[in-house]
Amino acid sequence: MKKHFAILASLSLFLFSVVSAHDGSQLWLQGLAPSAISTLEIANAELNQSWKGAAPVLKLNKSMKALPDGSFSITIQAGTPTIQSASEVGLLYGAYHLIRMQQTGANVRDTALIEQPSYNIRILNHWDNLNGTIERGYAGRSIFWRNSADQMRRNADGEVNEEDLLHPKDAPEIPSFDRLRDYARANASIGINAYVPDNVNASPKVLTAEYLQEVKKMADIMRPYGMKTYLAINFASPMVIGGLSTADPLDKNVQKWWTAKVKEIYKLIPDFGGFLVKANSEGQPGPNDFGRTHAEGANMLAKALKPFKGIVMWRAFVYSPSDPDRAKQAYLEFQPLDGQFLDNVIIQIKNGPIDFQPREAYSALFGAMPQTRQMAEWQITQEYLGHSNHIAYLAPMWTEFLQQVKDIARCPINNQLLAMSNQQSAQGSKLKAQNSKLTAISAVSNVGNSPSWCGNVMAQSNWYAFGRLAWNDELPACQIADEWARLTLFPGRNDAAATKALASVRSLMLRSREAIVDCVVPRGLHHQFAWGHHDGPEPDCDILGARPDWMPSYYARADREGLGFDRSSTGSNATGQYPADYAKVLDDPETCPYDLLLWFHHVPWGKTIQHRCGSKVIRESLWDALCHHYQQGLDEARAMQRDWERCQGLIDADTFADIQRRLRIQTRDAQWWKDGCLLYFQTFSTLPFPDDVEPAVHDLDKLRAIKLGITNYECPSQELLDSVR
Ligand code: GCV
Numbered sequence: 001m002k003k004h005f006a007i008l009a010s011l012s013l014f015l016f017s018v019v020s021a022h023d024g025s026q027l028w029l030q031g032l033a034p035s036a037i038s039t040l041e042i043a044n045a046e047l048n049q050s051w052k053g054a055a056p057v058l059k060l061n062k063s064m065k066a067l068p069d070g071s072f073s074i075t076i077q078a079g080t081p082t083i084q085s086a087s088e089v090g091l092l093y094g095a096y097h098l099i100r101m102q103q104t105g106a107n108v109r110d111t112a113l114i115e116q117p118s119y120n121i122r123i124l125n126h127w128d129n130l131n132g133t134i135e136r137g138y139a140g141r142s143i144f145w146r147n148s149a150d151q152m153r154r155n156a157d158g159e160v161n162e163e164d165l166l167h168p169k170d171a172p173e174i175p176s177f178d179r180l181r182d183y184a185r186a187n188a189s190i191g192i193n194a195y196v197p198d199n200v201n202a203s204p205k206v207l208t209a210e211y212l213q214e215v216k217k218m219a220d221i222m223r224p225y226g227m228k229t230y231l232a233i234n235f236a237s238p239m240v241i242g243g244l245s246t247a248d249p250l251d252k253n254v255q256k257w258w259t260a261k262v263k264e265i266y267k268l269i270p271d272f273g274g275f276l277v278k279a280n281s282e283g284q285p286g287p288n289d290f291g292r293t294h295a296e297g298a299n300m301l302a303k304a305l306k307p308f309k310g311i312v313m314w315r316a317f318v319y320s321p322s323d324p325d326r327a328k329q330a331y332l333e334f335q336p337l338d339g340q341f342l343d344n345v346i347i348q349i350k351n352g353p354i355d356f357q358p359r360e361a362y363s364a365l366f367g368a369m370p371q372t373r374q375m376a377e378w379q380i381t382q383e384y385l386g387h388s389n390h391i392a393y394l395a396p397m398w399t400e401f402l403q404q405v406k407d408i409a410r411c412p413i414n415n416q417l418l419a420m421s422n423q424q425s426a427q428g429s430k431l432k433a434q435n436s437k438l439t440a441i442s443a444v445s446n447v448g449n450s451p452s453w454c455g456n457v458m459a460q461s462n463w464y465a466f467g468r469l470a471w472n473d474e475l476p477a478c479q480i481a482d483e484w485a486r487l488t489l490f491p492g493r494n495d496a497a498a499t500k501a502l503a504s505v506r507s508l509m510l511r512s513r514e515a516i517v518d519c520v521v522p523r524g525l526h527h528q529f530a531w532g533h534h535d536g537p538e539p540d541c542d543i544l545g546a547r548p549d550w551m552p553s554y555y556a557r558a559d560r561e562g563l564g565f566d567r568s569s570t571g572s573n574a575t576g577q578y579p580a581d582y583a584k585v586l587d588d589p590e591t592c593p594y595d596l597l598l599w600f601h602h603v604p605w606g607k608t609i610q611h612r613c614g615s616k617v618i619r620e621s622l623w624d625a626l627c628h629h630y631q632q633g634l635d636e637a638r639a640m641q642r643d644w645e646r647c648q649g650l651i652d653a654d655t656f657a658d659i660q661r662r663l664r665i666q667t668r669d670a671q672w673w674k675d676g677c678l679l680y681f682q683t684f685s686t687l688p689f690p691d692d693v694e695p696a697v698h699d700l701d702k703l704r705a706i707k708l709g710i711t712n713y714e715c716p717s718q719e720l721l722d723s724v725r
Pocket of ligand 1 (some may be wrong): 317712
């Protein structure tokens, strides 16, 4: 008996320690992407390969047409599921939802639910250049353009030829069919229904006949998965590829050129979605170059797209080098244009007024243009969050934003015109009917051709989280983390060891965003990143002749008195752009949320700050608080390492080792941030570190000399980081 027990025990130990290889290349999915032709066939094939139990019934139900496109219901009676929807794509979403329910341990015996999307367009923006590089991409090269090999010329030192980086090769390259189908499937599985395959810093060449043929091929692959194709366009295209002498939106020939181009596109891609435009921003051409407004530029494109039901997503990411406060720019330029945009234009606004910082105030434009459709733009790729070297789960940041916009701006961004149309007459209700259809949310993708798709497995969680929140913007970040980790890291595992490891992964994910805020930009400090590539600290960056608003000192405003940007009514008055009651809260440093203190106020080093840390209320000087936050950032990076170490043997070995290595880099980076920022700010405060803050391990002069020398298309390697500090 004893012997049997011992054999059984060692056998079960063996079974528990055998971890099926799940290296993340499959993302959160099981099996293969069905090579089916129609959406319905895909839904059936997915259920056949993944659903365990009585065969589900799929029913097209036209009476559900009143619900937003893609909505579905699932009813399970005694284990037999029925999925219903007004459209095939709704049935596909229902199939993925059902499979997810089973794989995450939900009740799949008897249940009834209806799911409908929060936004009609749920779109990924890819900043992929036609030469295959990805701006702010840290996961290899593009899956859409010239992706099969590194085709760029390099010099003897291995540096990429500048010309190859900036300009696409003449001939487009056919994208890999399988990779694109896997991409389409992954998106459909979480409800993402649209993509823009090219960079907003757009090459006019994407609109040439040759490239449009490639776009058509992509669109054909994506269509059965419910993915609509859009293009980022260059506003000067009529001049660059059309031979016109102007791109003035009021010029008849320019209008004709766009009308013809749009027709050409729809002939190839009948369900083409429309254009995404970055205009008059960071050197991109736009209507202002011809003395026209953003509304005139956007409307000209909107008119060309209208007959085909296409839309324009016009970005509000604008700022001029001369304005005293970059944070006010988008509002100043766009708010006065409220009501001037046609109804197939939607203004795409970054969540914060600066640029995807780990924490920002929400952009005051949300809710400030009641007669204009608006959509949020988030950033999945970790431009300011340690690239793919750091582990940062971003759903807590996005849910924080959604909450603020709903509560404070009182702006349901998915339903802008509802309130207005309710108050209006017959014309108002017409507006509601038309416009309530145009609701959207977007995010800048982190997908590349690296085996893990996103640079590392943990970074996939943000792609997943974006899809889930775009579908249901009420989902809690912790639920999404749990789902993603179960599906990706512990598929099919319900044993005690896996459950414990899952709890560790969840803890790591949920603390990761705040850890990075503490580590790099605590309490509303922002943009202290290195020049250009934005990896690592460079608070004292000083580039001769460069725009002041590209310099960290512009944002930190450190001096002998204190730290922070005075955006109160006695400063730049950015607070005045927010709804009056919230503006009042922000305007007073005593009531301003502690998390945003240095965003809105220049605070004296010695000023006593009262804040909460867990259940404790702490009173300390700004300087001490700052030191404690950087220390906390470092401590949290170490805690994340410990969380991960608990998963050893329970996660695919290669994935475990890869994330372990990245967390080591992250902890060393946290030390670099703490020393680099505190030693620099200390030159102004002249105050000592508090006793419970670890002394610096670096010299300020050495840190100041660090130049990583990488492009905006790269994540620094461990070797590079180790060699410079
Ligand atoms: C695509 C920031 C980034 C740029 C990006 C720009 C934008 O400035 O650093 O790489 O350009 O935002 O969103 O247009």
